[in-house]
Amino acid sequence: MKAAGINPTADALIRVQGVNKTFLLGDEPVHALNNIGLSIQAGEYLSVMGPSGSGKSTLLNMLGLLDVPDNGQYWLNGADTVPMSEEQRAVYRRRHIGFVFQSYHLIPRLSASENIELPLILAGIAPAERKRRLAPVIERLGLGSRAGHLPNQLSGGQRQRVAIGRAIIMKPRLLLADEPTGNLDSQSGAEVVQLLEELNADGITLIVVTHDADLGRRASRRIRMVDGVIVSDDCTHYSGSESRTDQSDAP
Amino acid sequence: MIRTRDQLNFSIRALLRQRFRTLMQLIAMSIGVLAVVLLTGLGEGARQYVLGEFSVLGKDILIMLPGRKETSGGMPPMTGEGTRDITLQDAQSLLRLPEVERIAPLVVGNAEISRGARSRETLVLGTNNAFFDIRHIQLARGQILPDLPLDQPSPVCVIGTTLKQELFAAEPALGQWVGIDTYRCRVIGILTDSGTGLGMNMSEALIMPVASSMQLFNTEGVFRVMIDVRSAMGMGVLSRQIEDIMRERHDGQLDVTLITPDSLLKAFDSILSVLTFAIAGIGAISLFVAGVLIMNMTLITVSQRTAEIGLLKALGASSREVRQLFVTEAVMLSLFGALLGTLLAEMLLWLVRMQYPDIPFAAPLWATAAATAIAVGCGFLFSWIPASRAAQMAPVTALQHQNGK
Ligand SMILES: Nc1ncnc2c1ncn2[C@@H]1O[C@H](COP(=O)(O)OP(=O)(O)OP(=O)(O)O)[C@@H](O)[C@H]1O
Ligand SMILES: [Mg+2]
Numbered sequence: 001m002k003a004a005g006i007n008p009t010a011d012a013l014i015r016v017q018g019v020n021k022t023f024l025l026g027d028e029p030v031h032a033l034n035n036i037g038l039s040i041q042a043g044e045y046l047s048v049m050g051p052s053g054s055g056k057s058t059l060l061n062m063l064g065l066l067d068v069p070d071n072g073q074y075w076l077n078g079a080d081t082v083p084m085s086e087e088q089r090a091v092y093r094r095r096h097i098g099f100v101f102q103s104y105h106l107i108p109r110l111s112a113s114e115n116i117e118l119p120l121i122l123a124g125i126a127p128a129e130r131k132r133r134l135a136p137v138i139e140r141l142g143l144g145s146r147a148g149h150l151p152n153q154l155s156g157g158q159r160q161r162v163a164i165g166r167a168i169i170m171k172p173r174l175l176l177a178d179e180p181t182g183n184l185d186s187q188s189g190a191e192v193v194q195l196l197e198e199l200n201a202d203g204i205t206l207i208v209v210t211h212d213a214d215l216g217r218r219a220s221r222r223i224r225m226v227d228g229v230i231v232s233d234d235c236t237h238y239s240g241s242e243s244r245t246d247q248s249d250a251p
Numbered sequence: 252m253i254r255t256r257d258q259l260n261f262s263i264r265a266l267l268r269q270r271f272r273t274l275m276q277l278i279a280m281s282i283g284v285l286a287v288v289l290l291t292g293l294g295e296g297a298r299q300y301v302l303g304e305f306s307v308l309g310k311d312i313l314i315m316l317p318g319r320k321e322t323s324g325g326m327p328p329m330t331g332e333g334t335r336d337i338t339l340q341d342a343q344s345l346l347r348l349p350e351v352e353r354i355a356p357l358v359v360g361n362a363e364i365s366r367g368a369r370s371r372e373t374l375v376l377g378t379n380n381a382f383f384d385i386r387h388i389q390l391a392r393g394q395i396l397p398d399l400p401l402d403q404p405s406p407v408c409v410i411g412t413t414l415k416q417e418l419f420a421a422e423p424a425l426g427q428w429v430g431i432d433t434y435r436c437r438v439i440g441i442l443t444d445s446g447t448g449l450g451m452n453m454s455e456a457l458i459m460p461v462a463s464s465m466q467l468f469n470t471e472g473v474f475r476v477m478i479d480v481r482s483a484m485g486m487g488v489l490s491r492q493i494e495d496i497m498r499e500r501h502d503g504q505l506d507v508t509l510i511t512p513d514s515l516l517k518a519f520d521s522i523l524s525v526l527t528f529a530i531a532g533i534g535a536i537s538l539f540v541a542g543v544l545i546m547n548m549t550l551i552t553v554s555q556r557t558a559e560i561g562l563l564k565a566l567g568a569s570s571r572e573v574r575q576l577f578v579t580e581a582v583m584l585s586l587f588g589a590l591l592g593t594l595l596a597e598m599l600l601w602l603v604r605m606q607y608p609d610i611p612f613a614a615p616l617w618a619t620a621a622a623t624a625i626a627v628g629c630g631f632l633f634s635w636i637p638a639s640r641a642a643q644m645a646p647v648t649a650l651q652h653q654n655g656k
Contacts, residue, residue: 066565087569094567105562105650109268118564120263124252166566207543 011078013173013205014040014063017140019072021058021228023057032058034228042173043198046207047219055228056209057178060129064097064176065089077108077173094123098167098204100196104159106151106166110138112158113138113147116165116250133169141165141195159186167202177208181215193218252345253572262580270317272548273584276541280588280626281595287622288596288614291314293603295351298611301519303611313384313478313490314510315345315497335506336472337497339401339461345478346497351488353479355382357400364457365430366418373414374456375431375462377473382655385479388453390643393425393440396460404463409440411454431457434467486511531618542629549581549634553641560641561649570642577638578631585630589623 021033032055040046048056061067062074065081068089074081078198081089108113113134120130138147141161151159160180167175177196193215200206210216211218224232253261263303266273319338342356358377363370380396382388388395393411399405408429415424415438424438442453461473480489490509498505553560560573596614603612641649 027631064565066650087571089566090569092567093565099565101650104559105565107559107562109264116287121257122253122563122566124254124257124574126254134620170567182594 012039012075013042013044013077014038015073015075016063017073019057019062019069021062021069022142027170033062034093034250036072036230036235037145037229038203038230040221044205044221045197045204045219046221046223047216048209048223048225049211049213050225050231052211053060054225054227058228060176060178060207062208063174064099065093066099080251086199094119094170096174098164098170098172098175099174100160100163100167100180100184102179104151104156104163105161106162106185111148111150112143112162112165114152115151115162116169117181120171134198137165137169138230154192155160155188156184157191160184160188160192161195164192164199168199172204175207177206179210179213180208181210189215252458253568253575258576258579259583260287260585261576265576265580266584269552272552272626275595276545276548276584277588277591279541280538280630281592282290283534283538284592284622284626285596285599286537286591287390287625288591288593288619290530290534290597291527291618292600292614293614294523294530295615295618296600296603296610298520298523298527299613300610301523302516307401311480311485311486312511313493314421314482315476315478316509316510317472317491317507319506319508321470335504336470336499337507338471338474339465340502341497342476343401343471344500345476345493347496348483348489350481350492351478352481353381353391355379355385355477356461356473357382357475357477358461358468359469359474360464362457362467363430363431364414364418366427369418370430371414371417374452375467376456377467377474379459382458382477385477389443390440391443392444395440396458399460401464401508402462403460404466405460406434406436406463408436408457408459408609409442410438410440410458411442411456411470413452414452414457415441417518430458431459431467434463435462437465437581476535480565482524522525531621535624538622538625538629540619541626542633545581545585545630545656546633546637549577553577553637554591557641557649558643559645560644561651564642565650574635574638574642577641581634583628585626588630592626593619593623601638604651616630 011053016036016038019033019036020031023030034055038058046164048059050056058067062069063076065076065084072082076092079200083094084092107118110118116137117130120133125133138144141164142159143161143165146154146158151162154162160183164180165213175196180196181192184192189212196206196208197218206219208215210217216222220236222232222234222236223230224234292587302335315337317335322468323409330422339356342354345351345354352460355378361372362375363372364375366369368604372588375489376382377402378396380398383390390409393409395406395409396407410418410424418424418429419427424441428435429438429440444454459467465471465473478493480486490511493509494505494507497507502506519590562571563576600614604610
């Protein structure tokens with residue numbers, strides 16, 4: 001159900017309101033997300049930065065439907081996701097969301113191209129169609145000659161590119177990357193960033209969590225978190241977005 | 252929804268990847284199935300052997316023997332003692348009953364058979380020509396006993412192959428005379444090789460007309476009367492009619508026992524069936540153990556592959572699909588194990604058959620099917636529990652499993 005009159009930007013790709021998430025660390029409750037409100041338009045390029053433990057990954061997992069908030073509301077693509085069942089969320093993840101992780105999360109027994117193909121297989125797409133969709137992606141990733149290699153035969157940068165290929169093979173609208181360059185040297189890190197930005201230029205909504213200030217600065221919209229709170233939400237180049245900021249202009 | 256072929260492919264790759272685990276489970280499963288199939292094969296072979304021995308008699312045969320013990324079921328008495336003989340006239344009188352098709356009296360004894368310098372002590376059967384048909388005895392050459400009135404002796408005999416070999420070696424035996432103690436008779440037929448049944452080895456026997464054998468052994472009574480009945484139905488009624496006749500002929504006293512091969516057979520059969528089932532049960536226990544092993548291995552796999560589960564979920568696999576992947580793996584493994592075990596068992600049974608060609612050692616289909624079903628069932632059931640646990644895990648938790656390492 002769409003709640004009428006909450007927000008004029010009803011066509012936003014992502015709309016989060018009053019979201020909280022608390023973890024119990026021993027006996028101590030940790031407020032990983034504290035009354036988060038956020039609205040993201042399709043096609044935006046966001047970076048999320050902040051000190052370790054500030055809730056960046058928790059936010060990203062929540063946006064990626066890998067985790068559910070304790071309370072609050074989250075509309076993705078116009079659908080209220082909080083009341084969804086786990087099975088429904090799985091369908092949404094499959095159709096709308098691509099993930100890139102710091103540690104790649106490739107399946108070691110599958111080759112590069114098979115790893116990229118995996119979402120298509122899980123979606124039950126016929127082999128011929130899979131092949132048709134696979135070819136341009138492998139081409140684009142520049143993995144042509146390495147497509148048949150196992151992950152442990154690839155460099156870190158190549159592995160992350162495989163992971164990106166897997167994230168976009170279903171043509172999702174939202175690409176979430178949690179420290180995608182965290183395990184990479186600066187050279188391959190730059191290549192990965194370039195690839196992600198190209199995808200964003202093609203229209204995909206990109207959200208990158210990073211500790212790398214240079215990388216963070218490249219995004220057109222920069223969010224800073226401290227202790228589960230969004231402390232700044234900087235929007236420069238991008239004009240179509242609406243910023244909702246709790247506190248403006250933190251350093 | 253993931254395609255079946257892709258799912259199988261995915262599972263096979265996973266199995267190949269974890270070779271040690273796969274091998275262990277395969278061995279466990281195949282030993283379980285091997286045990287069931289092999290043991291029931293042996294048990295069933297023994298049972299079939301015994302049944303085969305009895306079935307030589309045929310289903311619609313009644314056997315009458317002298318003497319009576321009040322038995323409440325179970326094995327009938329095998330020896331007659333202290334009662335009146337069954338005479339040839341008694342046997343003949345049974346033919347009055349319309350349901351009785353043929354009868355074959357049987358006199359059994361040992362005698363010294365001689366021919367020239369060679370001689371040998373052996374089994375002598377006195378009977379008539381119906382006996383050959385009732386017992387399905389076949390001749391290699393010559394002819395069976397002539398169709399004579401029961402009380403008419405005749406100096407002819409039919410001999411088994413071993414006896415023929417011992418007395419005549421390679422020389423022709425048909426038409427030749429042999430001595431039986433003080434008696435002489437001419438060989439008119441030679442039995443084929445396959446002549447065992449009910450513990451009598453026909454290949455060493457000499458068969459002669461019943462009247463002649465009674466003279467030879469100087470007896471008035473027969474050892475058994477085999478009664479060939481027109482139809483196996485109404486066996487009970489017929490038994491009572493025969494008992495009536497015998498009572499009448501023996502001054503109102505019932506001093507014969509009637510047995511059906513069926514009743515003997517049933518006694519043996521039930522014993523052997525219990526044995527086979529017990530044996531199969533032992534095999535089933537080993538299958539169960541194999542199932543538990545599969546469960547442990549699946550548990551280990553699941554915790555080893557928690558991050559993979561998280562990833563699959565992040566890529567949009569539902570809990571059901573994740574569970575399916577793991578269950579498919581386990582079921583496939585069980586199926587391969589069952590196949591391997593069955594093959595091995597069949598091979599061993601084949602070797603045993605080579606060794607003992609007389610006994611039809613072969614696993615019945617139900618045992619193979621049941622073993623396979625139990626194997627697959629165990630694989631299914633025992634992987635379901637850990638796989639469900641894996642599937643229920645929240646995607647983040649599963650993903651962080653590796654991150655936390
Ligand atoms: N599953 C969990 N159980 C308990 N506490 C958790 C769990 N996940 C996160 N937390 C806690 O929530 C807080 C936010 O964690 P999160 O991983 O989102 O931080 P982060 O900003 O991504 O940090 P980093 O930059 O180190 O990755 C932390 O204090 C963390 O300890
Ligand atoms: Mg993090």
